[in-house]
Amino acid sequence: MSDPAANPAAAAAATAAAGPPRKLRFHVLRHDPRDPHSVPHTEVFEIEEAAGMTLFIALNEIRENLDASLAFDFVCRAGICGSCGMVVNGRPGLACRTLTQDLPQDITLAPLPAFELIADLSVNTGKWMRGMSERLETWVHSLENDPDLRRIEAPMDPELADRIYELDRCIECGCCVAACGTARMREDFVGAVGLNKIARFALDPRDARTDADFYELVGNDDGVFGCMTLLGCHDVCPKNLPLQTQIAFLRRRMAREGAG
Amino acid sequence: MKVIYTDVLVIGGGLAGLRIAIGARRRGHDALILSLVPAKRSHSKAAQGGMQASLGNVIKGQGDNEDVHFEDTVRGSDWGADQQVVRMFVNTAPKAVRELAAWGVPWSRVRKGDRTVIINGQKVTITERDEAHGLISQRDFGGTKKWRTCHVSDGTGHAMLQAVADQAIASGVPVHERTEALALIHDGSRCYGAVVRDLITGELTAYVAKATAIATGGAGRLYRVTTNAVICEGIGAALALETGVAALGNMEAVQFHPTGIFPAGILVTEGCRGDGGLLRDASGHRFMPDYEPEKKELASRDVVSRRMEEHIRKGNGAKSRFGEHLWLDITLLGEKHVKTQLREVYEICQSFLGTDPTRDFIAVRPAQHYTMGGVRTKPTGESPTLRGLFAAGEAACWDMHGFNRLGGNSVAETVVAGMIVGEFIADFIESPKGEIDIPMALVREAVEAERARLDALLGGAGTERADALKIEMQQIMTDKVGIFRTGADLEEAVHRLQGLLVRSRSIGLRNHVDGPNPELVTAYRTQKMLKVALCIATGALTRTESRGAHFREDFPQRDDAHWLKRTLATWKDPSDTLPCLAYEPLDVLSMELPPGWRGYGAKNYVDHPDTARRAEELEQLRERLQGADRHKVQAEIMPYEHLLPARFRGRNERIDEKLP
Numbered sequence: 001m002s003d004p005a006a007n008p009a010a011a012a013a014a015t016a017a018a019g020p021p022r023k024l025r026f027h028v029l030r031h032d033p034r035d036p037h038s039v040p041h042t043e044v045f046e047i048e049e050a051a052g053m054t055l056f057i058a059l060n061e062i063r064e065n066l067d068a069s070l071a072f073d074f075v076c077r078a079g080i081c082g083s084c085g086m087v088v089n090g091r092p093g094l095a096c097r098t099l100t101q102d103l104p105q106d107i108t109l110a111p112l113p114a115f116e117l118i119a120d121l122s123v124n125t126g127k128w129m130r131g132m133s134e135r136l137e138t139w140v141h142s143l144e145n146d147p148d149l150r151r152i153e154a155p156m157d158p159e160l161a162d163r164i165y166e167l168d169r170c171i172e173c174g175c176c177v178a179a180c181g182t183a184r185m186r187e188d189f190v191g192a193v194g195l196n197k198i199a200r201f202a203l204d205p206r207d208a209r210t211d212a213d214f215y216e217l218v219g220n221d222d223g224v225f226g227c228m229t230l231l232g233c234h235d236v237c238p239k240n241l242p243l244q245t246q247i248a249f250l251r252r253r254m255a256r257e258g259a260g
Numbered sequence: 261m262k263v264i265y266t267d268v269l270v271i272g273g274g275l276a277g278l279r280i281a282i283g284a285r286r287r288g289h290d291a292l293i294l295s296l297v298p299a300k301r302s303h304s305k306a307a308q309g310g311m312q313a314s315l316g317n318v319i320k321g322q323g324d325n326e327d328v329h330f331e332d333t334v335r336g337s338d339w340g341a342d343q344q345v346v347r348m349f350v351n352t353a354p355k356a357v358r359e360l361a362a363w364g365v366p367w368s369r370v371r372k373g374d375r376t377v378i379i380n381g382q383k384v385t386i387t388e389r390d391e392a393h394g395l396i397s398q399r400d401f402g403g404t405k406k407w408r409t410c411h412v413s414d415g416t417g418h419a420m421l422q423a424v425a426d427q428a429i430a431s432g433v434p435v436h437e438r439t440e441a442l443a444l445i446h447d448g449s450r451c452y453g454a455v456v457r458d459l460i461t462g463e464l465t466a467y468v469a470k471a472t473a474i475a476t477g478g479a480g481r482l483y484r485v486t487t488n489a490v491i492c493e494g495i496g497a498a499l500a501l502e503t504g505v506a507a508l509g510n511m512e513a514v515q516f517h518p519t520g521i522f523p524a525g526i527l528v529t530e531g532c533r534g535d536g537g538l539l540r541d542a543s544g545h546r547f548m549p550d551y552e553p554e555k556k557e558l559a560s561r562d563v564v565s566r567r568m569e570e571h572i573r574k575g576n577g578a579k580s581r582f583g584e585h586l587w588l589d590i591t592l593l594g595e596k597h598v599k600t601q602l603r604e605v606y607e608i609c610q611s612f613l614g615t616d617p618t619r620d621f622i623a624v625r626p627a628q629h630y631t632m633g634g635v636r637t638k639p640t641g642e643s644p645t646l647r648g649l650f651a652a653g654e655a656a657c658w659d660m661h662g663f664n665r666l667g668g669n670s671v672a673e674t675v676v677a678g679m680i681v682g683e684f685i686a687d688f689i690e691s692p693k694g695e696i697d698i699p700m701a702l703v704r705e706a707v708e709a710e711r712a713r714l715d716a717l718l719g720g721a722g723t724e725r726a727d728a729l730k731i732e733m734q735q736i737m738t739d740k741v742g743i744f745r746t747g748a749d750l751e752e753a754v755h756r757l758q759g760l761l762v763r764s765r766s767i768g769l770r771n772h773v774d775g776p777n778p779e780l781v782t783a784y785r786t787q788k789m790l791k792v793a794l795c796i797a798t799g800a801l802t803r804t805e806s807r808g809a810h811f812r813e814d815f816p817q818r819d820d821a822h823w824l825k826r827t828l829a830t831w832k833d834p835s836d837t838l839p840c841l842a843y844e845p846l847d848v849l850s851m852e853l854p855p856g857w858r859g860y861g862a863k864n865y866v867d868h869p870d871t872a873r874r875a876e877e878l879e880q881l882r883e884r885l886q887g888a889d890r891h892k893v894q895a896e897i898m899p900y901e902h903l904l905p906a907r908f909r910g911r912n913e914r915i916d917e918k919l920p
Contacts, residue, residue, distance in 0.1 A: 082301060097611035099612075099614070150910045
């Protein structure tokens with residue numbers, strides 16, 4: 001049984017309270033692409049660290065006290081909506097659940113590359129994801145058009161349902177695309193997010209599509225054959241999705257389909 | 261002036277809004293969604309533990325049906341709900357789950373045979389039926405007699421939103437992301453659409469539609485401590501309120517969730533307690549059985565939250581540098597269960613607290629969670645006072661939650677209301693009522709009025725800081741309009757909020773850009789939020805009784821004799837500093853379940869004069885119909901099926917209730 005006094009967060013808070021708080025220096029990439037006079041540049045903001053401070057708290061404090069114009073995106077601030085992907089000290093991640101206590105005193109923040117910049121740290125991942133969904137048709141293509149909703153649902157193997165959910169946990173934050181070598185070179189590359197979705201629907205017996213159908217969608221260099229297996233996607237995925245195995249598995253299936 | 265025309269304009273891209281748009285599309289109408297954020301980032305995503313629907317697949321759900329779900333929901337509402345609407349809801353919820361299953365939601369499924377579960381702190385072995393194997397599974401939740409909450413691990417809202425948003429894409433529904441409605445276009449009797457601001461460019465556009473639906477979710481960010489996403493600011497309710505015609509219902513009914521992570525307010529699901537998790541105090545004592553011997557940790561949320569605060573007041577809270585809190589203990593559920601069925605909770609604890617919930621207790625304290633009130637609508641979803649304006653989901657008060665919502669009934673309501681209201685909107689458009697002659701002068705004036713308001717903020721000489729006003733409002737709401745309310749506190753709150761509203765008319769900005777300008781957004785939203793906050797505070801001050809989540813320490817009794825009625829708030833003139841309150845009585849003589857004790861919480865109420873008569877009537881009716889099937893009895897007592905769209909009528913099949 002756990003002893004509340006041994007709670008690590010409380011312990012960390014106590015340690016933080018013992019010494020003077022750190023002065024954090026945020027080096028933030030600023031740019032407004034709609035302003036013809038704007039030139040991308042770095043601005044430095046200094047704030048005092050607080051116990052349990054996340055980048056969500058820190059950026060809001062900067063906006064409230066230091067610069068009302070700083071643009072960034074948060075929605076759920078709980079790591080589930082995927083709005084706040086940004087590059088933190090060179091690594092794409094979710095800002096809302098990044099604790100400053102895990103970072104050095106100097107923190108560099110930049111918008112996710114590969115997406116259209118809105119301003120400062122805000123990028124248009126929504127537009128990119130909608131385009132990807134339309135291209136890859138990321139919905140169940142049902143066998144049955146209008147099921148009788150009064151009837152008992154079709155059974156599904158419980159293990160299979162869990163495996164589908166495992167891949168369905170993607171939050172479309174865009175970190176995998178930002179960390180992808182191919183995405184930098186090929187504008188239309190569907191990214192790990194897209195490939196994972198195909199793997200998810202290929203696994204789902206409710207989807208009537210076959211490997212031949214999926215081959216039409218991702219059997220090319222903008223799809224699974226564009227992947228150079230650098231696997232930055234797998235390293236940065238905030239949901240720890242099994243991207244490495246899914247991409248490898250999909251490549252084998254698509255290669256077989258293409259050869260078939 | 262830029263104008264976009266569509267049949268159905270949906271404001272809000274969460275589950276309710278998406279489902280309305282899909283429904284309208286399937287009936288052959290154009291639908292367009294406005295959303296502050298990409299649809300899949302909406303707050304519907306945050307629903308963790310599950311969605312109530314009386315499928316009765318698991319053995320602990322055996323015997324569940326619409327009747328049981330109905331009674332649980334009405335008791336949960338403390339008799340504030342519209343019982344016909346509750347009936348519409350409970351009959352459609354199983355259909356909604358099954359529709360979502362067909363759309364690809366990976367519902368957690370039943371495994372046949374023995375399994376070990378935790379009930380009341382004890383390990384118990386239960387045996388699932390062979391015929392249930394592979395069907396959708398249910399877990400226990402607060403305030404329910406049966407295990408009824410269908411779920412996808414603890415990422416239910418996420419999985420639902422993913423599937424429904426993708427169905428919207430499949431149906432070709434455009435979502436205009438990063439756009440915000442600033443005002444409804446109306447002539448005092450008919451709504452014609454909205455004036456909309458592009459949050460990237462700042463451009464204003466008139467969206468003109470035959471029907472306009474508000475599906476903007478709740479107003480949690482009126483409070484300092486809330487589980488809600490930062491976009492849940494009650495703006496949809498404010499849009500309706502600012503028409504001066506549409507009313508907001510029961511805004512004082514605000515739910516506080518027992519287990520917000522302390523102090524950030526991030527939600528950990530009720531599924532933790534449903535699956536056997538316990539609440540403990542500073543000394544590790546499990547205190548809920550002392551207060552609620554019957555339901556313990558699984559009484560309704562209003563009751564559990566009050567008991568927790570009561571226990572802290574008695575000096576039993578754990579102390580921390582941020583204040584006092586209690587502990588949620590899920591260590592007894594075992595590592596495997598937590599990592600598979602409560603994995604979001606596991607991740608949240610790791611990321612935000614740096615703790616492992618399979619070994620450590622979770623620091624929790626009640627936090628604002630849900631807005632039972634909203635835009636008052638008829639059972640069709642349409643405003644009774646502004647034709648062509650509809651609302652659904654948390655933004656609406658149609659009114660199935662009354663004064664307290666049950667866990668798992670909210671994410672269920674989003675899709676159920678979306679299904680039902682989507683059909684009624686299509687009916688409306690196809691009827692002569694749905695036709696419009698577009699009054700272009702009115703449209704232009706509406707756009708010009710919003711332009712002028714924005715210009716006044718951007719270029720004006722105001723000196724008030726928007727974010728400071730907003731923070732003060734949030735603090736007042738949390739301190740004075742919270743779980744325990746008193747006349748003195750509420751009077752102070754109303755007075756101070758009025759002061760803030762007046763000051764908000766002189767906001768000045770430091771950033772004068774009309775493009776992506778977060779300060780401008782805070783400015784115009786704060787002006788709107790203050791009006792909604794005043795509806796909550798004045799409603800709470802005026803309601804001198806305690807019902808559901810609205811608890812008055814100076815009036816602790818539920819008073820059916822005087823207060824079995826719904827509060828309606830309107831804002832008559834833009835220069836007013838208070839809403840007008842009116843009341844709509846609930847008719848006891850037509851209720852299926854007349855008011856009584858909820859079965860948990862304090863047994864402390866004054867009867868309505870009609871209650872005894874109705875109870876007697878029902879007793880006689882039931883005696884007369886003894887032996888008749890339950891559907892027939894129900895239809896005699898309180899007919900409702902005629903209120904449902906034809907395609908969603910009909911009984912629901914279960915293992916023990918086969919359809920022919």
